[in-house]
Amino acid sequence: MLHTVNKSSFERNSLQSCLNAIDDTSVILLIEDGVISAANNANSSMLSDLAAQGRVYALQGDVDARGISSKIADNIKLVDYAGFVDLVVEHGTAVSWV
Amino acid sequence: MADILGAEVDEEGFLVNLGDWTEEIAVEMAKGDEIELSEEHWDVINFLRGYFEEYQIAPAVRVLTKAIGKQFGKEKGNSKYLYSLFPYGPGKQGCRFAGLPKPTGCI
Amino acid sequence: MATKKFMYLNRKASYGTVYAIESLEVVLIAAAFEQDVSLAFIDDGVYQIVEGQNTDGIGMKNFSKTFHALGDYDINKLYVSAESLEERGLTADDLMPLVYEDEDDDWEEKPSVKVVSNAELSKIMSDQDVCLSF
Numbered sequence: 001m002l003h004t005v006n007k008s009s010f011e012r013n014s015l016q017s018c019l020n021a022i023d024d025t026s027v028i029l030l031i032e033d034g035v036i037s038a039a040n041n042a043n044s045s046m047l048s049d050l051a052a053q054g055r056v057y058a059l060q061g062d063v064d065a066r067g068i069s070s071k072i073a074d075n076i077k078l079v080d081y082a083g084f085v086d087l088v089v090e091h092g093t094a095v096s097w098v
Numbered sequence: 099m100a101d102i103l104g105a106e107v108d109e110e111g112f113l114v115n116l117g118d119w120t121e122e123i124a125v126e127m128a129k130g131d132e133i134e135l136s137e138e139h140w141d142v143i144n145f146l147r148g149y150f151e152e153y154q155i156a157p158a159v160r161v162l163t164k165a166i167g168k169q170f171g172k173e174k175g176n177s178k179y180l181y182s183l184f185p186y187g188p189g190k191q192g193c194r195f196a197g198l199p200k201p202t203g204c205i
Numbered sequence: 206m207a208t209k210k211f212m213y214l215n216r217k218a219s220y221g222t223v224y225a226i227e228s229l230e231v232v233l234i235a236a237a238f239e240q241d242v243s244l245a246f247i248d249d250g251v252y253q254i255v256e257g258q259n260t261d262g263i264g265m266k267n268f269s270k271t272f273h274a275l276g277d278y279d280i281n282k283l284y285v286s287a288e289s290l291e292e293r294g295l296t297a298d299d300l301m302p303l304v305y306e307d308e309d310d311d312w313e314e315k316p317s318v319k320v321v322s323n324a325e326l327s328k329i330m331s332d333q334d335v336c337l338s339f
């Protein structure tokens with residue numbers, strides 16, 4: 001499954017709820033304000049563990065728009081919209097955590 | 099705004115304030131559709147009002163037919179029977195006479 | 206028409222935002238298409254099906270009553286996150302006793318609500334064709 005999260009973890013619990021419900025094969029894509037959770041200081045240990053397994057992505061355009069491209073935590077992979085589409089195709093059912 | 103016996107109705111003839119409903123309004127609405135309300139009509143209208151009171155929605159036609167069949171006999175639990183009473187649809191026309199909003203999902 | 210598995214994911218309480226009632230309306234509309242529908246309640250979404258809601262004081266429709274109609278619409282899989290309940294000091298006993306009549310078992314009344322762990326919920330989710338979030 002592909003889980004998208006579009007809220008900052010400073011503002012909402014969307015990311016935490018997603019992390020609570022995620023199984024061993026799913027990946028997370030951070031979009032819109034969700035990319036704030038990809039920045040160093042916002043990173044939870046659970047998210048960095050998943051990132052270390054190559055299972056966390058962030059949408060480049062949203063990262064750039066917020067001026068945080070230099071602060072993205074290790075192992076989080078940046079994708080463009082084409083990459084977003086690839087993830088949807090590859091991982092089947094998508095769940096959005098809003 | 100249009101009204102029926104002083105009660106405000108929307109552009110499709112549904113009551114704006116559900117609390118305005120009276121039996122006379124139902125009779126008047128039916129008259130406008132050239133229907134004279136029979137006991138069978140009232141069974142359905144009262145059922146719809148009871149269902150709405152309990153669940154806060156008007157039932158889908160599928161749910162209505164099943165429930166009518168259960169309550170009033172199998173021979174009445176089909177859409178043919180209900181459409182014979184309410185040619186414009188038991189959901190749409192029945193709910194209008196019953197003073198309920200248009201059923202969810204009803205176009 | 207091939208049946209697909211649809212899950213509606215409810216994460217907000219009922220009256221502060223429109224998410225809950227919008228979700229319920231979509232569920233009822235979608236019920237007409239006879240798909241395999243399930244509902245999940247997590248986070249504050251669990252408050253949607255708490256027993257004893259009374260909206261007289263806020264002038265809004267008490268649509269918690271509508272959940273009792275879901276059984277008639279063949280929607281009888283309501284999963285509630287055990288962790289979300291616990292975080293809020295709630296138990297299964299605080300929830301509305303929602304039931305359905307089982308067609309395959311002489312119309313016996315059975316509970317629709319099932320409290321599941323997040324791990325179980327995650328398994329159920331991964332089994333879906335479509336997940337819709339509210």
